[in-house]
Amino acid sequence: MTPLSPAALQFESVGKTYPGQSVPALSDLTLTVARGSRTGIIGRSGAGKSTLVRLISGLETPDSGRLLVQGQDVTRLDRAGQRQRQARTGLVFQHFNLLAQRTVLGNVTLPLELAGQPRQQREQRALELLEQVGLADFARRYPAQLSGGQKQRVGIARALVTGPDLLLADEATSALDPETSAGILDLLTRLQSERDLTLVIVTHQMEVVRAATTHVAVLDRGRLVEEGPTRTLLAQPQHDVTRALLDAHRPQVQLGAGEVLRHVNLPDLGAPTLAALARLGARLVQAEAHPQGVDAWLVVREDAGDLSTLLRPSGIWTPTQVSA
Ligand SMILES: Nc1ncnc2c1ncn2[C@@H]1O[C@H](COP(=O)(O)OP(=O)(O)OP(=O)(O)O)[C@@H](O)[C@H]1O
Numbered sequence: 001m002t003p004l005s006p007a008a009l010q011f012e013s014v015g016k017t018y019p020g021q022s023v024p025a026l027s028d029l030t031l032t033v034a035r036g037s038r039t040g041i042i043g044r045s046g047a048g049k050s051t052l053v054r055l056i057s058g059l060e061t062p063d064s065g066r067l068l069v070q071g072q073d074v075t076r077l078d079r080a081g082q083r084q085r086q087a088r089t090g091l092v093f094q095h096f097n098l099l100a101q102r103t104v105l106g107n108v109t110l111p112l113e114l115a116g117q118p119r120q121q122r123e124q125r126a127l128e129l130l131e132q133v134g135l136a137d138f139a140r141r142y143p144a145q146l147s148g149g150q151k152q153r154v155g156i157a158r159a160l161v162t163g164p165d166l167l168l169a170d171e172a173t174s175a176l177d178p179e180t181s182a183g184i185l186d187l188l189t190r191l192q193s194e195r196d197l198t199l200v201i202v203t204h205q206m207e208v209v210r211a212a213t214t215h216v217a218v219l220d221r222g223r224l225v226e227e228g229p230t231r232t233l234l235a236q237p238q239h240d241v242t243r244a245l246l247d248a249h250r251p252q253v254q255l256g257a258g259e260v261l262r263h264v265n266l267p268d269l270g271a272p273t274l275a276a277l278a279r280l281g282a283r284l285v286q287a288e289a290h291p292q293g294v295d296a297w298l299v300v301r302e303d304a305g306d307l308s309t310l311l312r313p314s315g316i317w318t319p320t321q322v323s324a
Helices: 051-057 078-089 105-115 118-130 148-160 178-195 206-212 232-235 240-249 271-280 309-313
Strands: 008-017 025-032 036-044 064-069 087-091 166-170 197-204 215-220 224-230 258-267 283-290 293-299 320-323
Touching: 008 051, 008 197, 025 051, 025 064, 025 215, 025 224, 036 240, 036 283, 051 064, 051 166, 051 197, 078 087, 087 148, 087 215, 105 148, 118 148, 148 178, 166 178, 178 197, 178 206, 178 293, 197 206, 206 232, 206 240, 206 309, 215 232, 215 240, 224 232, 224 240
Parallel strands: 036 197, 036 215, 087 166, 166 197
Antiparallel strands: 008 025, 008 064, 215 224, 258 293, 258 320, 283 293
């Protein structure tokens, strides 16, 4: 047996240009995704996210550089090795990709059917998975009889039925309303920790990164622009693209003369925090709780200065002024 590599994914100077294109979809991408992490890959449209997913899932191969998946150079795998690798990579898609003419059970058993597993075994395994995603009673329904969130739960059960060590969720919540998205992200997070999976979440939405990841990499125009622990990156974004992604949910507020809108990460909305804001004359206009704290928008006086400097001495939190 080969020793376990600490990395689930290792991109080493990976380049990819599609045939007929002059601009690379990915350029010199070097990125390590730690085994057992929940890693977000975020970027605007055209950043190269789908290309990265296609490389990991074996649908495309790099033109240059190397990609190691669980320590194996995917470009050097023979066909059997590729099939094995694909069975150990679960994929969850934005539009669920369920087969309409098959029942829920039939959709979940499909990967095992293709692998030649006997009916009784595969149905038993699929029912266990459906139970884990909260759809035990839906096995005989058809996709058209399910809500979007339920369809995605079926997609997750199908992705896990072959027992993968890597789960790749590609814009898995982009087609869902915020509440349903939150439920799906909770489910992915729970399954990741219960099954000791490496979870890679590809998204263009910072709130998805915030809600479900421990690490994040930001791509732009095929290049990695920054990466790090989610908390640090949200608190101290270094790149304009990251700031723009963070600002995507900027609330529309009327600002008075001399007022500005600030985006900060607060630890909570407890009384000491609110009191500190009141002392600064800051008005809370939008707040959303997430595992990293509270994502908050404040209206403050233009001359309030750097909130992080002002708030740090209070000892209440390590405030992080995301952007002005
Ligand atoms: N099959 C293809 N043939 C030619 N060019 C492609 C192909 N797929 C993607 N591209 C190009 O590669 C670049 C990266 O695209 P990719 O789909 O990986 O980005 P993305 O971040 O997933 O974008 P989106 O969020 O819009 O899906 C883009 O310039 C795109 O036009």
